[in-house]
């Protein structure tokens with residue numbers, strides 16, 4: 181039988197636990213409410229744990245953001261990070277405000293920075309925007325003249341990859357790796373891209389860096405734990421590869437017309453060139469590599485569209501070179517960068533890409549108020565150092581905008597239906613407002629080029645990793661932080677076309 185002392189101990193420990201939980205809940209509400217009262221910041225969400233805050237954000241982003249914002253914008257916190265989540269009604273303000281920071285918001289929410297303090301970060305040599313110049317550099321590298329000059333080499337890398345594919349391939353690895361090489365050639369260095377071994381080593385480090393942000397590094401960015409040490413080590417390895425290429429170029433006095441030369445001539449240090457390259461790759465690779473693989477899988481699971489796209493691409497290529505007896509890689513040589521991406525040149529493929537973007541881009545987007553003062557955004561007060569988050573699924577997977585939003589249906593963008601025009605700002609696959617994608621045209625070119633080579637070279641069938649046919653893609657995972665390959669894995673079985 182239990183003794184009265186045991187009963188009393190149980191009673192008091194339960195009481196103490198309840199008191200601690202209540203105190204923390206009250207303390208948290210007080211902090212958030214204080215800003216809510218004095219600054220009219222949104223009300224705090226009740227979906228939260230004491231002290232650490234809304235950890236539900238990490239495990240199920242979409243479920244958390246959707247339920248928390250059911251009745252409008254809310255405040256929440258992730259350890260010491262102050263955050264605001266906004267629903268679809270606030271999209272215009274989210275995308276259009278010019279005072280919030282884009283790059284630092286992502287650095288914080290992906291666990292890449294040890295601090296939010298810009299002065300402290302630049303004193304450590306950490307400045308992902310290179311003093312605000314990085315977008316200018318990217319725009320210069322994406323100029324059509326530069327890309328056209330590089331087309332023969334881009335065509336040859338694309339052809340090498342596609343013609344060398346095995347009978348069953350995982351496009352989320354092989355097509356992704358090709359996008360990596362094309363992008364490195366265009367925004368980093370032609371010498372690195374020309375060496376498959378060095379390019380693959382850089383790709384491996386980049387991939388590990390891409391995976392290295394964890395809830396712990398986001399919650400406790402200042403803590404020098406194993407994950408952060410590992411991240412520094414990976415960045416050092418990335419820096420070493422970049423520096424070796426830069427030093428070799430300088431030592432040999434070589435002058436090449438490529439991005440690395442552009443940066444050397446602009447007087448950037450090896451550290452600055454590395455920072456730019458990493459930031460540009462983070463912005464460009466994962467999205468493009470994975471979308472390029474998804475569109476092939478979406479076409480393979482929709483044979484009627486695969487046939488239409490193949491016919492459209494045949495007609496497009498024939499309008500430049502009618503000689504069907506020579507390989508496609510030769511026939512496309514006279515097609516320019518602008519030809520690939522001009523509106524109306526490939527309308528069916530364009531609709532398929534837009535639909536793949538709509539369906540597959542299901543991620544949270546972030547802005548940081550690093551202006552040093554509290555600001556008001558469309559009636560919402562955003563205290564200084566607060567991160568504002570919006571989710572693309574508020575638009576892309578919203579039944580008010582799209583019929584059967586979880587279905588891949590390119591016809592929803594065709595004339596007469598145009599579901600993306602059913603409401604203002606209902607598609608954000610390439611971003612909207614202030615921070616629209618700077619690599620959109622290049623990404624479209626890469627995806628169209630690889631799709632053209634794939635559909636004309638092979639008959640494609642979607643299969644699981646054991647080679648068994650699948651007719652439907654796995655359901656879209658709405659709770660991932662960034663666009664991710666399907667789960668379970670989807671491969672492509674390829675049969676060379678005569």
Ligand code: HEM
Nearest residue numbers: 463464467468471545609610611614615616617618619623
């Ligand atoms: C399929 C491929 C791509 C997709 C779906 C995509 C999507 C996006 C989206 C949705 C945004 C806005 C994010 C936000 O509002 O928070 C964005 C911004 C951006 N993207 Fe892309 N992107 C792609 C490829 C690329 C490539 C290849 C590059 C460059 C190499 C690039 C560079 C950028 C940059 C620099 C920004 C930020 C612009 C700014 O600071 O104002 N993207 N992209």
